[in-house]
Amino acid sequence: MTYESLSAAQLRHSDSIKWNQYDEGVLPMWIADMDFPVAPPILRALHERLERPIGYAPGNDATLVGLLQAKFAAQGLGGLSSEGMHFLPGVVPGLYAAVNGLTAPGEHVVTMTPVYHPFHLAITHLGRKVSSVPLIDGPERWEIDWDALDAACAHTKLLMICHPHNPTGRIWDSGELRRLRELALKHDLYVVSDELHADLRYTSAPFEAFAADPRTQPRTLTLTGPCKAFNTAGLGIGVMATHNTELLERVKTAVSGLMGHPSALSQTMWKAALQEGGPWLAGTVEYLKGNRDLLYTFVQERLPWVQFHVVEATYLAWLDLRGHAEAGDIQNFLLKEGRVAIHNGPIFAPEEQQGEYQGFIRVNFAMPRPMLQEALERMAKALA
Numbered sequence: 193m194t195y196e197s198l199s200a201a202q203l204r205h206s207d208s209i210k211w212n213q214y215d216e217g218v219l220p221m222w223i224a225d226m227d228f229p230v231a232p233p234i235l236r237a238l239h240e241r242l243e244r245p246i247g248y249a250p251g252n253d254a255t256l257v258g259l260l261q262a263k264f265a266a267q268g269l270g271g272l273s274s275e276g277m278h279f280l281p282g283v284v285p286g287l288y289a290a291v292n293g294l295t296a297p298g299e300h301v302v303t304m305t306p307v308y309h310p311f312h313l314a315i316t317h318l319g320r321k322v323s324s325v326p327l328i329d330g331p332e333r334w335e336i337d338w339d340a341l342d343a344a345c346a347h348t349k350l351l352m353i354c355h356p357h358n359p360t361g362r363i364w365d366s367g368e369l370r371r372l373r374e375l376a377l378k379h380d381l382y383v384v385s386d387e388l389h390a391d392l393r394y395t396s397a398p399f400e401a402f403a404a405d406p407r408t409q410p411r412t413l414t415l416t417g418p419c420k421a422f423n424t425a426g427l428g429i430g431v432m433a434t435h436n437t438e439l440l441e442r443v444k445t446a447v448s449g450l451m452g453h454p455s456a457l458s459q460t461m462w463k464a465a466l467q468e469g470g471p472w473l474a475g476t477v478e479y480l481k482g483n484r485d486l487l488y489t490f491v492q493e494r495l496p497w498v499q500f501h502v503v504e505a506t507y508l509a510w511l512d513l514r515g516h517a518e519a520g521d522i523q524n525f526l527l528k529e530g531r532v533a534i535h536n537g538p539i540f541a542p543e544e545q546q547g548e549y550q551g552f553i554r555v556n557f558a559m560p561r562p563m564l565q566e567a568l569e570r571m572a573k574a575l576a
């Protein structure tokens with residue numbers, strides 16, 4: 193798979209927020225879109241679908257449900273029924289729906305920080321309180337603070353996990369998943385597990401869903417969609433899946449009429465991705481792995497004071513630039529001096545903890561490799 197020849201001029205479309213948020217000449221490494229074209233089997237399926245009227249699509253398309261049942265079963269979630277799947281216009285609406293349906297205003301919801309910012313937005317926008325447990329910067333990877341998590345879980349009904357974790361790129365391993373499940377059982381919690389990045393792993397080990405242990409299945413809502421792996425965020429679709437159909441009904445009822453329905457085109461896209469997208473995905477993950485390795489080698493050699501742990505999944509790198517004199521305004525500094533746009537660390541924390549993440553940045557490395565090299569050179573020059 194090679195995406196080398198794609199240029200900024202080709203990628204800068206007026207309908208791409210990634211490329212239009214900042215001035216021409218800025219290399220965008222912020223929002224989580226990949227700068228790669230759509231997989232050919234998806235394009236073919238969409239073209240074919242466009243030849244026919246675009247009417248309402250079935251709520252739970254039997255083919256899509258069957259493909260997802262097989263996919264989930266391979267991750268330890270066998271036995272999911274069609275009634276246990278609810279299609280959504282995206283994964284973020286699922287985060288909001290779950291908070292709305294499973295907690296009451298004023299209650300605490302537990303997250304592990306830093307985390308994809310809509311986790312905290314869903315909690316605070318809906319009048320709930322974030323109970324955030326900061327991850328620990330371990331010797332080799334970001335780790336869970338088990339004592340703090342245990343303490344926070346004593347005062348909540350809902351634990352929201354991101355697996356793989358955005359922005360640290362951790363895939364919670366079997367031991368960690370076992371301990372998370374024990375906590376959920378001990379404190380009688382509901383768990384929302386956002387597994388959207390599960391197909392972007394740089395390891396051959398099979399992915400283990402949080403709810404792979406049957407004891408946790410009645411209390412878990414698993415969220416996923418095709419948009420990260422297949423770069424299709426503009427055709428929003430996601431699914432909320434659970435073995436507990438009563439729980440799902442409760443969440444659906446809480447947001448009844450508010451969620452719309454996924455479009456026929458998004459369903460066509462997801463079916464094509466699951467049926468025929470495997471080789472494209474494997475090639476793209478291999479390419480991303482090359483980018484990931486380039487990024488970390490570059491940082492190690494040229495910016496040795498920058499702290500990081502190599503991501504196990506996602507095309508997002510979480511870098512600690514707190515050692516730099518401009519760390520206090522690092523996003524603007526890199527934009528102005530380096531002409532690169534990154535995501536600023538503080539947005540991944542709840543308001544009261546944001547100061548602790550000033551100086552961290554999240555970098556999206558899903559771009560043509562020569563462009564990544566250019567962006568890194570710009571950053572190194574600005575930070576020199």
Ligand SMILES: Cc1ncc(COP(=O)(O)O)c(C=O)c1O
Nearest residue numbers: 224282283284308358388417430
């Ligand atoms: C962990 C996670 N969940 C959800 C989303 C967004 O999903 P959607 O666009 O389907 O709402 C993202 C986007 O980057 C993400 O990283």
